[in-house]
Amino acid sequence: xxLRDLYQDIILDHGQHPRNKRAIDHPSHFxxxxxxxxxxxxxxxxxMEGERIADVSxxxxxxxxxxxxxxxxxxxxxxxxxxxxxxxxxxxxxxxxGSAEPEIGAELTDDLDRLEPLSGVRAFPxxxxxxxxxxRAFEAALKGGALGETVxxx
Amino acid sequence: xxxxxxxxxxxxxxxxxPDVEHRSIIRIGHTRVKDLRVARRHDIRIHGFTRxxxxxxxxxxxxxxxxxxxxxxxVERIIRLAHTRGAKVLIDGCQAIPRxxxxxxALDCDFYAFSGHKMYGPSGIGVxxxxxxxxxxxxxxxxxxxxxxxxxxxxxxxxxxxxxxEAGTPDISxxxxxxxxxxxxxxxxxxxxxxHEEALTxxxxxxxxxxxxxxxxxAGQRRFGVLSFEVEGIHPHDLATILDxxxxxxxxGHHCAQPLMDKLGLAATTRASLGIYNDESDIDxxxxxxxxxxxxxxxxxxxx
Numbered sequence: 001x002x003l004r005d006l007y008q009d010i011i012l013d014h015g016q017h018p019r020n021k022r023a024i025d026h027p028s029h030f031x032x033x034x035x036x037x038x039x040x041x042x043x044x045x046x047x048m049e050g051e052r053i054a055d056v057s058x059x060x061x062x063x064x065x066x067x068x069x070x071x072x073x074x075x076x077x078x079x080x081x082x083x084x085x086x087x088x089x090x091x092x093x094x095x096x097x098g099s100a101e102p103e104i105g106a107e108l109t110d111d112l113d114r115l116e117p118l119s120g121v122r123a124f125p126x127x128x129x130x131x132x133x134x135x136r137a138f139e140a141a142l143k144g145g146a147l148g149e150t151v152x153x154x
Numbered sequence: 155x156x157x158x159x160x161x162x163x164x165x166x167x168x169x170x171x172p173d174v175e176h177r178s179i180i181r182i183g184h185t186r187v188k189d190l191r192v193a194r195r196h197d198i199r200i201h202g203f204t205r206x207x208x209x210x211x212x213x214x215x216x217x218x219x220x221x222x223x224x225x226x227x228x229v230e231r232i233i234r235l236a237h238t239r240g241a242k243v244l245i246d247g248c249q250a251i252p253r254x255x256x257x258x259x260a261l262d263c264d265f266y267a268f269s270g271h272k273m274y275g276p277s278g279i280g281v282x283x284x285x286x287x288x289x290x291x292x293x294x295x296x297x298x299x300x301x302x303x304x305x306x307x308x309x310x311x312x313x314x315x316x317x318x319x320e321a322g323t324p325d326i327s328x329x330x331x332x333x334x335x336x337x338x339x340x341x342x343x344x345x346x347x348x349x350h351e352e353a354l355t356x357x358x359x360x361x362x363x364x365x366x367x368x369x370x371x372x373a374g375q376r377r378f379g380v381l382s383f384e385v386e387g388i389h390p391h392d393l394a395t396i397l398d399x400x401x402x403x404x405x406x407g408h409h410c411a412q413p414l415m416d417k418l419g420l421a422a423t424t425r426a427s428l429g430i431y432n433d434e435s436d437i438d439x440x441x442x443x444x445x446x447x448x449x450x451x452x453x454x455x456x457x458x
Contacts, residue, residue: 063389
């Protein structure tokens with residue numbers, strides 16, 4: 001396994017210059033994700049308009065993998081419907097863990113391809129949680145609304 | 155002997171929990187000792203410990219060497235001061251026991267605990283030393299075979315110390331393994347181990363402190379066996395993954411010492427632990443691997 005397969009340029013770029021790393025004032029949904037083993041923390045903010053994600057952002061501290069995963073996630077989820085986001089979440093998780101990927105529509109293929117660089121974590125099992133933490137927090141935000149729930153990797 | 159403490163923690167009715175604390179211990183206590191603290195970033199000082207808030211019922215625990223950053227802290231003084239306040243002292247000597255001569259009577263500690271896996275022995279077994287009078291006065295904490303002397307429907311008589319604390323089938327294989335580990339360490343000699351690790355730690359400090367973008371935690375302190383550091387712009391977990399691929403095994407994280415990490419303003423550090431099997435070439439390999447990580451991340455100190 002070459003380290004550059006894990007630390008591809010897109011990961012390093014988003015890890016060092018994350019997009020949408022900011023709070024959203026009065027978010028309709030938000031949730032926190034913690035990895036107690038490593039101390040990484042992420043908060044996902046959503047502004048929903050009906051079934052559509054009008055805005056999504058994150059704050060937190062973490063490694064290059066988790067920061068890049070959060071950054072890429074926000075870029076991809078903006079404008080998506082809840083159903084589309086859920087499909088991407090399941091496909092992404094399957095991709096990272098090597099389990100069977102659900103069928104996705106052609107309209108989401110490009111988005112899933114953009115997440116491909118993160119699949120490098122498959123060769124580093126201990127880092128899979130880094131890449132899934134922001135998505136799990138996103139999932140918790142969708143379910144918990146403005147409750148601000150916390151999900152943990154452990 | 156100079157032995158210092160990394161931390162303390164306390165019993166449940168009265169906590170004294172200095173920041174250098176191991177988290178597993180802090181859970182036992184409820185209150186934190188405000189007199190013993192990390193004075194400023196990367197520097198552990200002991201302040202005003204002349205009035206430790208201890209009561210006669212409390213047990214305070216101290217590490218001899220801070221597990222997270224390797225600093226040596228003054229154990230003898232803390233034991234003495236705690237005793238003047240009527241407190242009992244439990245020393246967490248896990249880091250000290252494999253590399254220093256430890257004389258529990260000279261220290262006058264009331265309890266001393268260490269674990270097998272920190273001294274090249276098996277996991278799952280450890281040792282708790284206690285002054286006999288204190289152990290005799292303590293009730294058993296667990297029921298099972300061997301901890302009773304005689305049982306009738308009317309009365310239970312507990313076995314003598316230490317058997318009353320060793321309920322059930324003992325960890326026989328672990329005990330044999332731990333005995334082998336003790337023989338192994340004694341065979342090499344703690345003085346040789348101490349000298350080797352002191353020299354190696356010094357070499358590690360020299361090498362790491364000269365590397366651009368690398369910052370040792372607790373710089374300037376007397377340290378032992380542990381090099382805890384940050385590399386600018388690279389998260390400890392990314393660094394650990396890269397070092398691992400270069401066959402250098404380190405630990406990244408908060409080292410179960412989150413209060414200390416919070417005090418230092420760090421989420422995590424990377425920690426290299428040295429042992430009798432390490433030599434200077436391992437430090438050089440660590441330095442090379444750090445440079446490789448800096449190259450990947452395009453950080454200062456990298457070759458490109």
